[in-house]
Amino acid sequence: MSGKQIEIYEFGEFRLDVGEHRLDRLTGDSDGSLPEKAFQTLVTLLRNSGTLLTKEQLLTTIWPDTVVEENNLGKAVHAIRNFLGPGSQGIIQTVPKHGYRFVGDVRKIEINEDSRGTSASASNPSRPFPNSPAYDLYVRGKVKAGSENIEDTENAIKVLEAAIAIDPFFAPAYAQLARAFNTRAFKFSAGPLRKLLHENAEVAVEKALALDPDLAEGHFARGLILWTNTKGFPHEQAIRAYKRSLSLDPNSDETHHQLSMVYAHIGLLEGAHDEIGRALELNPNNTMARFRIGVYFAYQAKFDEAMAVFKTIPQDVSPMLVSRSTAELLIQTGHLSD
Structure with missing residues (x-):
């Protein structure tokens, strides 16, 4: 326990x-x-x-x-x-x-009554020590959940469920599991399966935040779940979730990136640029954040700048999304033969 x-x-x-x-x-x-x-x-x-x-x-x-x-x-x-x-x-x-x-x-007054002596830490009992089996599985699952392709997403679900089986009180594992379920539902499923996966995502994020209400990963996952067609894209709620996550972990480039996307969706391009700029400042290697800069240029009819950004994106990074955005830009600029 x-x-x-x-x-x-x-x-x-x-x-x-x-x-x-x-x-x-x-x-x-x-x-x-x-x-x-x-x-x-x-x-x-x-x-x-x-x-x-x-x-x-x-x-x-x-x-x-x-x-x-x-x-x-x-x-x-x-x-x-x-x-x-x-x-x-x-x-x-x-x-x-x-x-x-x-x-x-x-x-x-803080007292830690550790009855297990194995994975609880003095600062946060919901986080195992880095050398524990559950933590190792969590890290593997987190990396795979972030890649957002179907094979890695399914593997993320498996290893994160294994981490939770070892330690059912490990809040960050539930948060990453919620993210993986949400990605599987939103990007790689439809119909009853999508509904079931979304339910699984919501259950996982609620467990994460019940174990640790101040878990930045949990509020980030909640923002991802909210910003889906299943939930109706409630921008005010998603913004609150991402801002709550950033209040706990202001150096998360992914959270700044996702908040930027919500701002752009509702027409707040200045806020979107600020957030995506912060994401790239924190992690210059965030390729999808750089891609988003190109998308925002396209929104502003700065087509040459947008195309210049798109050309810097490697072919293996979200190829369908990048190819579609590039094609839309070529159509808008009259380059139909390209």
Whole structure:
């Protein structure tokens, strides 16, 4: 069984136990309980004590994949202040037009009760040690899931399922499995099989985030699943998922790349260029991100620049997609014989 991470915060006359979902007075007196979203808001503020969290950051964290009004956040903060009472009103600072900051003194207590002693780590019990069999399979599966051809995708599913069979508490393996299922469904299947694979992807990503709510790979996989025809391409939810992933891992070139594609789809080309530029800055060898630059040039009727980019893409990199885009560009520029 996986080691249990105990995360407790003490501030003022209160103690908050994240795992037990309790907020109690140190005196032992009870004032009832906080509403769920108010509790999550307080946990997020405590984890980032002293740091200004914007309204967008809090909305993305507390209401992932859901579009809600800002006043829901205000109601959550109001509920926290009411629960804490008059003596604690100043510990959550409102920064007008920006967000909130927890400014009280906080004592964080972390205890790792590792009952397995094999794959749990002190910092995150859902991640095996790098020399474990599950971790080795996870890395192999992650590489194959990223290549996005049918053979590698099917192999990714097999090795990631094997990793989870060894360690059913390994959150990143579930996240990569969700990605592989989603790729298999979106690019290489149709009909009932596509529906089943999408369901498998959604189950896997929910398991990943249940094990580790702050797993960047999990939120990235959720964004991929949302941005499909099966889900109806809900751009606001997909953007929230990718931004949440980037808040946890800002150096993921693939997440910047995928966010760029969503921006481009809804006509935000400036944002799309910014994100794809960041992706290439982080990883100049991201060939598909470079290809995307050509696509954006074509959107802007900069056909010569687009063709120059397409010619730099190796023939073995997503040949169908690159060939189709090149053909469309030749048609647009009147080079039908080419």
